[in-house]
Amino acid sequence: MDAYTPDFSLEVQGVKGFCPAGETYAKQQIAKKTIPVLSCEGPCIRGEIARLAANLIAQEVPALARACHAETFFVPHSAMAEWVKGAKKSVMVDGCFLKCHGRVLRNLVGNENVIHIDALPLYRKYTDVFLMDDVPEEERKVIARQVADKIIAKLQQEASLEPTAA
Numbered sequence: 001m002d003a004y005t006p007d008f009s010l011e012v013q014g015v016k017g018f019c020p021a022g023e024t025y026a027k028q029q030i031a032k033k034t035i036p037v038l039s040c041e042g043p044c045i046r047g048e049i050a051r052l053a054a055n056l057i058a059q060e061v062p063a064l065a066r067a068c069h070a071e072t073f074f075v076p077h078s079a080m081a082e083w084v085k086g087a088k089k090s091v092m093v094d095g096c097f098l099k100c101h102g103r104v105l106r107n108l109v110g111n112e113n114v115i116h117i118d119a120l121p122l123y124r125k126y127t128d129v130f131l132m133d134d135v136p137e138e139e140r141k142v143i144a145r146q147v148a149d150k151i152i153a154k155l156q157q158e159a160s161l162e163p164t165a166a
């Protein structure tokens, strides 16, 4: 089996309508000029750690706010997509070196506008585990806390924490 796939595109079914709560939230974020934080999402333990860490950094740093990667990617007429595409930078916390969600985001908003973080090197555990349920919840939280602290330190170092929407 090849260990490489060149650039590719997916066909996505069209969609009608909005998520009312998502519209209100994303419009508030556009007004506040917050920096979107997107993440990988379980059920893989790496995705779950990334998701938990993304939640923590968005809760604790006022300039940051969580964005929904799925609505951003798959509902192009949504305010969520408008917010992320209009932000001068976004933070993407991916679960591992494959950086699945960030590879899409980079093409959507431009490489230079993504602060792309691979969470795994920030804790280096569970490489032989797939399911998040195979790691106790309390342990997942402890690791996510450590990862979030490292990401916040990195963002502070790079002075990436000021609101920057266009």
Ligand code: SF4
Pocket (backbone or CB within 6 Å): 040, 041, 044, 046, 047, 094, 095, 096, 097, 098, 099, 100, 101
């Ligand atoms: S980046 Fe991709 S492969 Fe890695 S944990 Fe996330 S979805 Fe899974």
